[in-house]
Amino acid sequence: MSHRLHRKSRRSLIVIALAVCVLCAVGVGIGVGISRPHKDGPPSAVQRADFANILPAPVSATPTGGQFTITSATSIHASSDSAPALAVADYLATLLRPATGYALPVASADTDGAGVIRLVLTGEGDKKLDAEGYRLDISDDQITVTAAQPAGLFDAVQTLRQLLPPQSAKGSAQRGVVWSVPAGHVLDYPRFGYRAAGLDVARHFFGVADVERYIDEIALFKINYLHLHLTDDQGWRLAIDGWPKLTDVGARTEVGGGAGGFYTQDDYRKLVAYAQARYVTIIPEIDVPGHVTAALASYPALSCDGKTRSVFTGIDTGFSSLCAAKPTTYAFLDDVLRQIAALTPGPYVGIGGDEAQATSAADYAKIVDEAAADVRAAGKTPWGWQETATASVGTPSVATYWNPGLPGAAIKQAANSGTQLVLDPANHSYLDQKYDAETALGLHWAGYVEVQNAYDWDPGTYLPGVNQDAILGVEADLWTETVATTGDIDYMAFPRLPAVAELGWSPESTHNWSAFRDRLAAQGPRWSAMGIKYYHSPQVPWPAGS
Ligand code: TNX
DSSP: OTTTSOHHHHHHHHHHHHHHHHHHHHTTTTOSOOOOOOSSSOOOOOOSOOGGGOSSOOSEEEEEEEEEEEOTTOEEEEOTTOHHHHHHHHHHHHHHHHHHOOOOOEEEOOOOOTTEEEEEEOOTTOTTTTTTOEEEEEOSSEEEEEESSHHHHHHHHHHHHHTSOGGGGOSSOOTTOOEEEEEEEEEEOOSOSEEEEEEETTTSOOOHHHHHHHHHHHHTTTOOEEEEEOEETTEEOBOOTTOTHHHHTTTSOOGGGOOOOOBOHHHHHHHHHHHHTTTOEEEEEEEESSSOHHHHHHOGGGSSSOOOOOOOOSOOOSOOOOOTTOHHHHHHHHHHHHHHHHTOOSSEEEEEOOOOTTSOHHHHHHHHHHHHHHHHHTTOEEEEEGGGGGGTOOSSOEEEEOOTTSOOHHHHHHHTTTOEEEEOOHHHHBTTBOSSTTOSSSBOTTOOOOHHHHHSOOTTTSSTTOOGGGEEEEEEEEOOSSOOSHHHHHHHHTTHHHHHHHHHHSOGGGOOHHHHHHHHHHHHHHHHHHTOOOOOOTTSOOOTTO
16 A cells, blocks of 8 residues: 555645644634533443434434423324325334334324324425425424425435434333433534445455444445445456456455355346335446556456456555556446446446556546546546546536545546545545554555544535535545454444534534544444444543443
């Protein structure tokens, strides 16, 4: 990884990091109560489900006193003419039935009344609630969830889950718990429309069930995109018609030499549908022109030397390249991207473009431009890493800023000429970086990323000189060179994923580290109830026993 941050840029990253820390310490730019280290140990966390602990922090939340209690008589009603509202009602009932042990019947009806949780869709007209916003009105005898669009109902359900006792997240009936929800009003909508989690299924393969598990986890924090890194030197993970060796040869291993694996197109459709039902849109990424050893091992004709090679099982990067001079390269890109676009209901298809040190600048521009054109021809917007901004891919396009060690001029210029920007700076939002020197898993080329590092930055002002309108949102990527199990995923993602999710969702005015760590602490018992073994960061006042 040494090329990733050269000595000089590594030094400047440290200088930047120190500067950021100093800025944070004096609270410049964000003007909120940034915490000092705990002198007498962490303050005790509030354990009661309460409005102050909703994570990500909502736009506004006002407790009114009193409480709604879910009992064996509670039922869930959805707007009578809306199938998506009914589906969200079913989803809520399915979440709550195991722990409560109640029937929680779901009905398609506009009726209200005592003991009813009511989901109401108001339709397009509600400007304030827009695509993902919602209102939650909780009184002693009824809960009303209102949204303009079904995604808003789904987001409201995530909030409602956090207002119930943590035992509600358990998978089996819990005795003696009063299933109360504090009464009050929540109004909520996101700061950014793009809030993504990235998962690398190439370095270590994760099957459909594992990815579905992660989709459920990211949905807890209102993350609405899952970016799947489907190909790399260590594996090609999606079957492509007409190119059978990509999976027959290219998918049979992974980092460390394990068995690897791949998704059939039916598997992939299943994942897409599972995600859609949770208002998560999958962004598939094929990484070219570098990171392609698995493809070259499958089809040697894709490389300039035409030599036979094996799929790579190490963790180096920057040594493989597609051949810009061969027509096969473009036939391959065209087939792959057309098929992937056809599997993708969402707007974005990823073309990678990072760390192509084995490709000349001219060849890089040729391949990346061609890939971007293929994606546009299929009716989608090309999504690429920040290096693609050097290839003048045109617009519409998305460029994702990941490496503070790279020169930023090209991505800033692209952003100011219509390219949309995703912020995913490795030293804040890479979930594969070690928390500290003791962390067994992970890499640390971008430095250690403790929870406060993940939280204390502002996507709106992170890249000076960039037009605010260009900022699409944030992403937190989990690279899997060292991550091999769902337990590993959980440990690295929790609690940093919620930090980045909050930066993407919550109004800037709510940004406050000490309040955030208390919100995080309140989530601990919920995660434990779900079987998530999270990193017990010493920066967070986790309740005893959680
Ligand atoms: C950089 S992020 C990479 C990945 C590695 C990751 C490890 C990016 C665009 N490239 O290939 O997995 O670092 O942290």
